[in-house]
Amino acid sequence: LRLVFESSRERRILLGIAPHLVRPLRFVWPVYRGSRVSLLRLLAGLTLYDALALFRNVGRHRRLEPAELMAMEPGLRCEGLRGGALYYDARTDDSRLTLANVIDAVAAGCCALNYARVDALLADGKRAAGASVSDLVSANTLEVRSRAIVNATGPWSDRIRRLEAAIMGSGVSGTKGTHVALPRNRVGN
Numbered sequence: 080l081r082l083v084f085e086s087s088r089e090r091r092i093l094l095g096i097a098p099h100l101v102r103p104l105r106f107v108w109p110v111y112r113g114s115r116v117s118l119l120r121l122l123a124g125l126t127l128y129d130a131l132a133l134f135r136n137v138g139r140h141r142r143l144e145p146a147e148l149m150a151m152e153p154g155l156r157c158e159g160l161r162g163g164a165l166y167y168d169a170r171t172d173d174s175r176l177t178l179a180n181v182i183d184a185v186a187a188g189c190c191a192l193n194y195a196r197v198d199a200l201l202a203d204g205k206r207a208a209g210a211s212v213s214d215l216v217s218a219n220t221l222e223v224r225s226r227a228i229v230n231a232t233g234p235w236s237d238r239i240r241r242l243e244a245a246i247m248g249s250g251v252s253g254t255k256g257t258h259v260a261l262p263r264n265r266v267g268n
Contacts, residue, residue: 080131087132090169094137097176103137104170109148112159118142125166137167154266180231190223200228200242207243 093101110118125140143151145160181191194215201209201222209224230239 083128084131087128087136090137091132091135093171093176094169097179100172100176100179101169104168105138106166106168107143107148107152107163108166109152109155109163110161111156112161114161118162118164121164125164128166137169140164140166177231190225192223197232197239197242200239 090101094103108121110116110121116124122140122142129136129139141164143163143165145157145162148155148160148163149157151165185191192212192214196213196215197210198213198220199211200207201211201224203209207228208226209222210228211220211222213220230236230243232239
């Protein structure tokens with residue numbers, strides 16, 4: 080619940096400050112007779128989703144009758160269709176958002192390295208105060224010291240967190256999301 084609350088807050092902020100990189104995205108969720116998630120359960124879950132966004136999501140969810148669903152998505156199977164819901168999230172251009180953050184950080188005085196690997200964290204007592212870094216292009220190694228370290232390493236964050244554990248203690252467990260992308264001609268909308 081905390082993760083959904085935090086991500087909806089971040090989405091709201093990003094929609095405001097980077098509308099060229101974060102755009103509203105509409106989802107339609109059909110429910111069929113015998114579905115694992117009933118229409119009532121879906122609507123309750125989406126109400127909770129809206130509540131966690133403090134009802135300031137891109138748009139509030141709404142129930143859809145079978146005829147509305149078929150009008151929106153004529154490629155759906157109508158047999159056994161009980162209804163569904165329309166809800167909103169947002170789509171982010173992750174790579175451009177990351178690059179925009181790096182550019183702003185450098186403009187604010189930060190040091191950014193590309194094609195670099197963190198081999199070890201440097202400690203100042205019990206706190207991390209820098210890192211030993213390998214340049215993967217030149218094979219040079221350097222030590223970088225800082226008052227603050229941001230672990231913005233994406234899928235490699237667990238590896239960095241394990242380096243930190245020796246200094247700081249255990250880290251936060253990771254999360255996982257699943258997305259399925261299909262060619263437009265397979266979906267037909």
